[in-house]
Amino acid sequence: MRTTVAALIRKDLQLERRSFESVPAMLMFSVTVFVLFHFGLDRNALAGDLAAGVLWVTLLLAAVLGMNRLFVAEREQGGFDAFLLAPVDRTAMFVAKAAVLFGFLVAVELVAVPAFVLLLLEPGIGQALPELLAVLLLADAGIAVVGTLVGALGVQTRARDLIIPLIALPLLVPVVIGAAQATAPLLEAGGADALEVRWLGVLALYDAVFGLLAYAVFDYLLEE
């Protein structure tokens, strides 16, 4: 299982490195949305819950772009068929794709979050960095798990680009709630307030529940 997962991850990363299909698009999208929010809200700098909301809604919408593309190559180039022919555990596909989406999200955030701080954020972020990283990683895990599941569900439908966001966004509302509520005190204008640990708990619970659930049902999405 471990070698299968590693091989699948390697394949996806190589594809991404050669085609640059997902990460640059997600990144450009995030930065563009920050600019849109600047004009839409008519603010030069944001703080507190407004900043947290803008950051998380942007990251979530960028993640949807990644979900839309996650399985397209498998479907169009026969990757699913090849994978099903191979004598390997089907769950490996789920684990690998979730890891890849998680990696894409981290890569996007490595640039998008500093861009957000630079473009829109009023207070500095230095003192709250460890907490912010924890929130980002927990939320990314949830988005990656649900995004992989919904991506696999939607890629076989005829209206892929519609079905995936329409299902993924309501499913990810708890992540937005948890992440935005956890981030808001970190971005307060007068310096970072303490992080409320229960929001990390909500995110961790969400990750655990949907991780197990996706692990259990993902096989059925691959059967022919």
Place this chain on the structure above:
Amino acid sequence: MTFGRGLRPLSIASAVLITGAFALVFFYAPNDADQGFVQKIFYLHVPLAIVALCGFVAGGIYGILYLRSNDRAHDLRSYVAIHISLIFAVGALITGSIWARASWGHWWVWDEPTLVSFLIVFLLYACYQPLRFSIEDPERQARYASVFAIVAGVFVPLNFMAVRLAESLAHPRVLSTTGGAMPGDMRMTFLVSLVGMACLYVTLWKYELAAKSASIQLRSLRRRLAGDEGLAPLQRSAAPQQL
């Protein structure tokens, strides 16, 4: 496959219970001290919402049964359960909105967690039929719809918890929906309404199942009589078309 068994007693029971519940609501239950007569929409709104949510979860359970057994009848049950729950959910949203307008002065209040989580759940399930409709292969349609039903069924309680956590500290709950704080005659009326609504749901569910399976069986009988040429081709549909 006979889905129609027991429909007559069920129909009579739900007619009696719903009529009885409305009689209790109008003639027996006292007017609420704060909200007056308007509060009585509670006896319609809350049972609608509870039954709709239970129906969504039941759809997920039938989804599990389908994936385990590959029996199309379970897929049909899951589909019809979610279909009727969606209709009940629209009713719950509309009555909830009316109640909010009458007692708080706004058609929509964001700080009422139950209402907000209900809307999110409704938005999610509103994608169930588009999802089915956009998958042509009937076997895959059933399988994917079951996966969706299971995931969404688990999402329902999780979402309620997250939304409630986000709001509950600011606003104490006036009336707990479980009926814990209600006086006896109100609670009695509420329970009769709830049982009546559940009975109505099951009756409608069975009627729809019977109708769907009857038309599926009719089609297969026609095919046996006239052969494939004598049949109009199947229209694309979100509903299961084979058993």
